[in-house]
Amino acid sequence: MHYFVPRRCSASSKIMYHDQVSARRAAEDSRIQRGVELWVYRCELCGSWHLTSRSPDSTAAFEGQNVAKPRSRKRGYKPRRR
Template sequence: MPAYRKPKLRCHATGKRPFPDELAASCMADSLSRKYKTTLYIYNCPWCGNWHLTKRPPKSSATLKESYGR
């Protein structure tokens, strides 16, 4: 019998992994930025209300927050 797998939650509009708050998204962005040596940005999704990560630079500093790998 196969092991139970928790379904992966995804945003219905973007298909991206949702983070419940800015801090959780920022921590994941920092971790992945260091791991993959790239810059990631976080933004609040207008469709689901959660936070997501993206590689695209912000069009406006008011809409996206930058996270640098350290």
């Protein structure tokens, strides 16, 4: 049996959509099937369209600021050495 494997962005490993219409359709399908609200944006690195769970309003607040990435609070978590 053959399964469809979508192409993924090498920078963010998110599914790549060719145009905004197909990305919006996928976001709408996700909302109907899983009840999850997703937004569409154009990736600056690969030029294709991706889905995100962050609303555009919350993303605009962090642009231009050097915000640290949240760290895991899992028990026994050890960050990787750089």
